[in-house]
Amino acid sequence: MLADINTWVLDLDNTLYPPSVGLADQMNVRIRAYLANLFGADEAEALRMQSELVAEHGTTLRGLMNTRGIDPHDYLSWEHTIDYSVLRAGSVLAAAIRELPGRKYVFTNGSAYHANEVLSRLGLSALFDGVFDILAGGLIPKPYPDSYHRFVDQFGITPERTVFSDDLDVNLSVPYELGMTTAWMTHEPSADGTPYQQLGPKRWQVQDLPAFLGYLVSGGS
Structure with a gap:
């Protein structure tokens, strides 16, 4: 009951909060920038890798930990560059x-x-x-x-x-x-x-x- x-x-x-505020878009931009820097990839390739990692591992972070052994704290540091004032x-x-x-x-x-x-x-x-x-x-x-x-x-x-x-x-x-x-x-x-x-x-x-x-x-x- x-x-x-x-x-x-x-x-x-x-x-x-609704997707329309664009915070998730900011997060995805920074995730793809991290991937581009890590793999020396362009934006299109970073997007493809992000989609693959999420599909196979649930999140980009888990995928990178499983496949590359990255430091999760280093990965999560991009959160400190988000513009939260949109909320x-x-x-x-x-x-x-x-x-x-x-x-x-x-x-x-x-x-x-x-x-x-x-x-x-x-x-x-x-x-x-x-x-x-x-x-x-x-x-x-x-x-x-x-x-x-x-x-x-x-x-x-x-x-x-x-x-x-x-x-x-x-x-x-x-x-x-x-x-x-x-x-x-x-x-x-x-x-x-x-x-x-x-x-x-x-x-x-x-x-x-x-x-x-x-x-x-x-x-x-």
């Missing part, structure tokens, strides 16, 4: 998260540094009980099961009483299998104009995150 939910897990990038605080989202009963966590394939910068710009830093980043996950990213199991163990999560939201549907498969309620954050307007739709038991598609969270807080009524 929705009334039994006591833990809320939210992805960071393209979930707590703006929103009172509606902050109010919706503040009203959530129980514990609230950010689960991201990025670093804690990146998460803290994003949360600070969005005015959400004080609203979360913790951040589970790629380093906390032992450098194993979503959607690999080990990452979720580490998260559940670290914070003592009861999956059946947890809502997990992410902008990538593939990242919701393991949470759903564990018994969590999942919310696929699309940001795209629905055909009928509604802010969220139930796809099945414990499965939702969401266009408006504050509206959806408000619905769950109300007990699903």
Whole structure:
């Protein structure tokens, strides 16, 4: 039952803010620049390598660690060059998260540094009980099961009483299998104009995150 939910897990990038702000574009530009420098590749080749690494290993970082043995901290240093000023605080989202009963966590394939910068710009830093980043996950990213199991163990999560939201549907498969309620954050307007739709038991598609969270807080009524 929705009334039994006591833990809320939210992805960071393209979930707590829409893709239209362009932060993910900045990140991809810097990842490809890193690849171009590492391999002496041009932009087109760097894009191809990035796509291959993500497809085969889940993230570019994991792929480079598996195939090149790179230092993850050296790789993640590009996060310090991102222009986070494109993010703006929103009172509606902050109010919706503040009203959530129980514990609230950010689960991201990025670093804690990146998460803290994003949360600070969005005015959400004080609203979360913790951040589970790629380093906390032992450098194993979503959607690999080990990452979720580490998260559940670290914070003592009861999956059946947890809502997990992410902008990538593939990242919701393991949470759903564990018994969590999942919310696929699309940001795209629905055909009928509604802010969220139930796809099945414990499965939702969401266009408006504050509206959806408000619905769950109300007990699903």
